[in-house]
Amino acid sequence: MADPNRVNPEEDVTQEDVLGEQGIADPDAEWLDIVSRSPASRLAQPIGFSPSQASTVSESSFVSPGGIGDGGDVVDGEAGHANTSGLPVKSDLSLLQMAFAMGRLDSSDEEFDAAAELLLQTLAAQIPSAEIGLYLYVNDGELPMPRHVHQREGHRYRRPPESLVRQVRAPGASALLARNVLGDRTLATENTRGEIDVESIVLVPLHVPTPPNNHAADGMQEGTVAGRTASQFPEQTAEQMQAGRMDTANGFVHVITTARDPSLSERDLAVIVTACEIFCEACRSLSQRQELQLTLHQSRETIRRLRSQLAGRVKLLGRSDKIQQVQYQIAQVARSGASVLLRGESGTGKELVASAIHYASPRADSPMVCLNCAALSKDLLESELFGHEKGAFTGATDQKKGKFEAASGGTLMLDEIGEMNLDLQAKLLRVLEGHPFERVGGHEAIRVDVRVVAATHRDLQAMVRAGTFRQDLFYRLNVIEIVVPPLRERGRDITLLAEHFVSTFVQTMGRGPMKLTQGAMKKLLAYPWPGNVRELRNVIERAVVMAPLELRGTHEITADEIMLTRAVVNETAVDEAENPQRASAQPASGRRMEVSPSMSLAKLEREHIQNVLKSTGGNKSQTASILGIERSTLDRKLKRYAAEDAKTRS
Ligand SMILES: Nc1ncnc2c1ncn2[C@@H]1O[C@H](COP(=O)(O)OP(=O)(O)OP(=O)(O)O)[C@@H](O)[C@H]1O
Structure with missing residues (x-):
């Protein structure tokens, strides 16, 4: 025969195990340990109770622990809750309504308390004769004041005694129902008249994620505690709860009825447990959403910070007239939303100019996206530009947004626009004219607000004449044209940029101080820079990398350490600068000049x-600089040579 002191004879759990050492003072108290829940099983079950899983419990007996839907559900037949039709009963509907209402809560800080309020309202509607308290532990210390309370008009809710609370806070504790507890001091506290008139009690442990922000103080009901902070709550994350790692409740719901009211039934217990399950799940999902929102917010902040850092770095260096003209144009066009066409050789800084326009424009806080039209096949370019739907073509395993969508609100730079085929040019024109577009394989019309900056090193007008570039697109893109000059036409900007790159690389590579010698500078100035600024950057990077590791003081980068790919260097100037005593008669082109003993000094000069002029691509300022003469002197000499030639011809 079963030991009446045992809660669950099968599992050898005594009544004391459930209630602790102090146990039940009143031997008449009837206990039902209804639900022993593992987090993993939560909400895996329907909210309602299936008749096939229901079991009726006779008075004065204990039921084995079991989760809702685990076969341990209890239905109070007398209360008429057993539902053989399989249709939801009234309480199920109300729980569903509560679940929907909680699901609709957004993830703002106050929603945890809104969900708690919904829970209490639902329970109050289901059990009109009950007083209810919801508790959350800020730490593992004493019983806190209830965070939310429901009490009827003229009635006063009373906290449970500590000894009872310990039971629901024990690891893996189940929900409890106690009846006939009138006068039992271990199960209920006194009312204002010093009587213990509580007749039945339900306690349900709660496993809720840490409330995001303790706004509980705002608009709380009587008995709640203000001034708690989220960090004071025990560390419990939604993931931990989901994984079922946390088995100590960090809160509970306490429901009581007094001697004047109907006693709480098993059906009431089941409803309360289910409602609490829904509440905990809603809190978990709110917490997860809030974590996601926090991550999103942090990511946006990072992007904003990186953008402003980037904006600070987008500096078009140069003091030459030609670069100052470009800087002026950037400032002019940035304020407008007009399309810009950037022309210039490869490596001159067209992308940098596009970025400078973007970061100086009101679009600076939105993305700046670049796409090189030369790097992709026609089909890939279309999908890169406009995106594609899942399954649009082989390999399109997911939907993908195109660069137009990625640049929404910002700037899209289309580099090498001259490489775009005519079909795509037509599609691009439509978008530039304000028409919506569809992703490849899609039907949804997408509209974006994007400023397009196109760039090319090709002669688009010639392409228009040849029929390989649409004239209408050319006009649409060429609202404003900025020509980025080749480096060889920027004179002293070469050394300015070189010095800038030296200090940049020294810093990024963590090297000691370095500087360029006069000879190195002259070598740089004498070079025609077919690869423009990009090539200069690479040359300097190499020089910094190759500089001796053991340095004392400032390392001087000599001409010999400047490795140029083309052999067209003014070695004379360099040699003279590095070894003034070793004057040489080598031409600027790098070809060894034949110097016959009969050659006059004037001819040699x-x-x-002419050789230096050739090596600088006709750049007179640079030539004058290399030769170490004034620009006006050079002009005079060139005029004289032209006059001499004309005279010889005539
Ligand atoms: N005036 C400048 N000041 C500082 N850095 C520059 C300047 N011009 C170009 N650069 C640097 O030179 C490199 C090449 O520039 P960028 O990529 O903008 O050239 P591009 O004309 O767009 O080249 P491509 O036509 O090949 O795409 C980049 O590292 C860029 O930062």
């Missing part, structure tokens, strides 16, 4: 000037 003329040949040298």
